[in-house]
Amino acid sequence: MKSIIIIGYMGAGKTTVGKALAKELGVMFYDLDWYIESRMRKTVKQIFDEIGEEGFRKIERNMLHEVAEFENVVVSCGGGTPCFFDNMDYMNQLGETIYLKASPETLHTHLKMGKGVRPLLLNKTPEEVEIFIREQLKLREPFYNKAKHIIDINVMDDFNKINGMVEQIRKMLNV
Structure with a gap:
């Protein structure tokens, strides 16, 4: 199985859907931000504060290349990941990319409910x-x-709708 890479704006549910999909498929799940934090031993916010967005995006690109090379994985990316360097083309070459599309209103509602720090x-x-x-x-x-x-x-x-979404993705990808 090629890697499945989930993209979308912050608050779209990439981690939630990615975890559920990986569990359903019996494969490993990686949240790129969590992966960066574990490898760098710092939070995304700390990295932003120390080296700015440009420095973070370079680290993010390197970590994307590392994690996306794994086989049989579902990866959820940070909201900005596809927008820098050649990241989107790279992800499309490597695996199946899924954009979780949401309206600004939906994203705003999700972000208000979320507990994470968004730099x-x-x-x-x-x-x-x-x-x-x-x-x-x-x-x-x-x-x-x-x-x-x-x-x-x-x-x-x-x-229930998340489970339906996972089923929709499975059918779409024939996995």
Whole structure:
């Protein structure tokens, strides 16, 4: 099996869907941000604070190349991963790419419910976050839309729907 690489904006559910898909397929799951944190022994926020976004993106690219080379894996990437260097083309060459597509409203709702620290959203009001999401999506969608498969996740709001999404992905990929 080629690697399955899940992309999308922060809050789209990449980790949730990726974990469920990997469990269903009986393969390893890697969240690229978690992988970076374990390898660097620092949080993504600490890396951002110490070397800025450009430095982080270089590390992210190297770690993507490391983890994506594994066989029989599901990988969820950070929201910006596809948008830098040749990352999106690389992921498409290596495996099956799936874009979890969501509206800015859905993403904003998911991010409000989430507990993780999002360095790009720190110190922003809810209104500023919504504007930021809209602007970022406009910039990132051309990269996200290069994915081999696109799934609308605007309706994914409970575990039954997540399981349905996993089943949809399995059928789409014939796995």
